[in-house]
Amino acid sequence: MKIISCNRTYANQILEIFNDAILNSTALYDYKPRTMDNMASWFDLKEKNKFPVIGVVDDQNNLLGFGSYGTFRGWPAYKYTVEHSLYVNKNHRGKGLGKIILAEIIKNATKQDYHCLIAGIDSTNEVSIKLHKALKFEFCGRIKHAGYKFANWLDLDFYELLLTTPLEPNEEL
Helix, strand or coil: CCCECCCCHHHHHHHHHHHHHHHCCCCCCCCCCCCCCHHHHHHHHHHHHHCCCEEEEEEEECEEEEEEECCCCCCEEEEEEEEEEEECCCCCCCHHHHHHHHHHHHHHHCCCCEEEEEEEEECCCCHHHHHHHCCEEEEEEEEEEEEECCCCCEEEEEEEEEEECCCCCCCCC
């Protein structure tokens, strides 16, 4: 097993993990599976903004899980805050991969001088909540009935981790 930077050659494997989460869980509040066109746009945005896509692969280069982050809100004053996500292949959950990926997300965000990492987690996703708490994320709020999926209203919880970076924040664009 090794940690990698995922490029577009991993798009099919990322798409498979995304679509499993869409169809079988409330980890993503999407209804329809994503397409390769969606993946092309997703990678375009990651590359344009220098947002990493961090993966864990096995010895055969099979993607076991991945994570990334992106813009939290589009206004300039939020430039030090990013929202992250991570997903583990359904056949490899419970092996500590989420913790490895989240630690790499934190490391990359720190290197890129971000200050606040945000996680939006479905309130029933106890595994993700436990993972974030283990890495010192703190609960900072809930939006009740933020989504509707599988004939249920979904509450969205927010967790944050404040980083020690940047050393010299500024208001320049």
